[in-house]
Amino acid sequence: MRDLQHQNTGYYWCAVENEEDMTVTEWFNITIQSVPDLSVMSSNVTVDEGGNISLQCLYTSTYKNKTKQWCRYKDKGCYTVGRSDTSQNASVKISDDGRGSLTVVMSGLMKSDSGWYYCSVGDLQVPVQLSVTAVITDRTSMKDIQYDDLKMWLLPIALLLILVTVTSIILRNKHSQYYITFVFMHLADALTQSNSCHSLEK
Known part of the structure; x- marks a missing residue:
């Protein structure tokens, strides 16, 4: 069985005849879990102040040509693929490999950058919590x-x-x-x- 889809979920059986002309039947329950159209590799990210993060948002082929953004819930500020900005005290860059992976890189993070963000592909959104911790040196x-x-x-x-x-x-x-x-x-x-x-x- 190849290229299984969610609709292939269900019970299947296999029957074998032995030398005594008896049919042996075995039943199987196969569940096909559907892949979400949009997901993130990590929904909770912690980093030291001044550090960098790199995270991936994964999308299905259905959304390949949709607009892809990285946004912050607090001020609704969004970054679009191919654009770089520092208005949130961090350099933010997002890139799309065209094969279902959207990469977000944030560098020079400050405590004020902590909060909730989300990956946006078309009309879909997936939340990510970012926590920036202060670094205490001796x-x-x-x-x-x-x-x-x-x-x-x-x-x-x-x-x-x-x-x-x-x-x-x-x-x-x-x-x-x-x-x-x-x-x-x-x-x-x-x-x-x-x-x-x-x-x-x-």
Whole structure:
């Protein structure tokens, strides 16, 4: 049986005669599912923001010469075969292979492009839901962490440089020993307070 159509659905039987002239009959129920005139490969598409999608709308030969479009329910904006536009924050191109497949390509998608769309061939429509999700990167957070770490070490490094300078003065001028000791004590207190503040911040 070849080139079966929906009207071929039904019961069939097969009969065979054996050596004892007995007829053996077997019944079969054959169901032919009709192919929809218009369908989509995927009716629910999810993509990251900035990404691209490519989907196919399939149509039967009956609609080969019909007008083919990709439309958005929200604003009824449609794209026709051979036309390119960016009015919806995305480059949209649709192409027809003439053999029953309509390809829709959307690139540079944004969250505002999320919503319901539909393939249109002649008077037929098939809905497609598009979900564009925001992409969360670690770059910003890493920069913030590095900046916070830098701020945390700036004061201790500055105090350390002062200590080195003061030590150099001590070696050159022994008469300033008592004054330098007083400075050391205050610098040590400042370092302790700085470390305590950073601990509380964490």
